[in-house]
Amino acid sequence: MFLSRLFGDLNASMQEQVVNELLELNEKTKAYGLVLTPQEVELMLAARGQVLHSYGRVELSIEVTKELIEVFSASAFIQQEDYSDTLNELHEIFYDLKNETEDSIGDWKLIHKMKEIFEEDCEGSLDLLRSRLEEYAGMFRRELQQNEYLREGEDDEWGPKM
Secondary structure, three states: OHHHHHHHHHHHHHHHHHHHHHHHOHHHHHHHOOOOOHHHHHHHHHHHHHHHHHOOOOOOOOHHHHHHHHHHOOOOOOOHHHHHHHHHHHHHHHHHHHHHOOOOOOHHHHHHHHHHHHHHOOOOOHHHHHHHHHHHHHHHHHHHHHHHHHHOOHHHHHOOOO
């Protein structure tokens, strides 16, 4: 009983630290008219946790969340009224794409690709972003499979005969 209470206190302390760390980003994002409340951050972290669980993923840091906030807050297509909901949806899209691309694309690169498509092709539409990224993931998987197919047997064909 004492041990579980200790871990509960530790978890609460870590949660508070994470919330504060994300709230500090408001200093950067308020230049774009976007600010998260402590309640919105807590709800976003809970939604993120559900997304991670639904995709069978474990994420020990909040670096992806921080990068999503920093990169997407500069978008003219995101307004204060839908800022928190948009971030939740972006988490879902990001982790879906991570799974669909078999973690072959780095987080930073993937987030910036999402932003590029969001701005240029989708003009702020999350539904269109999801659709475009599904196409992107399909093309990525085909290229990955093609490259693996081309590499199959290379060692046998080019290596010395014994």
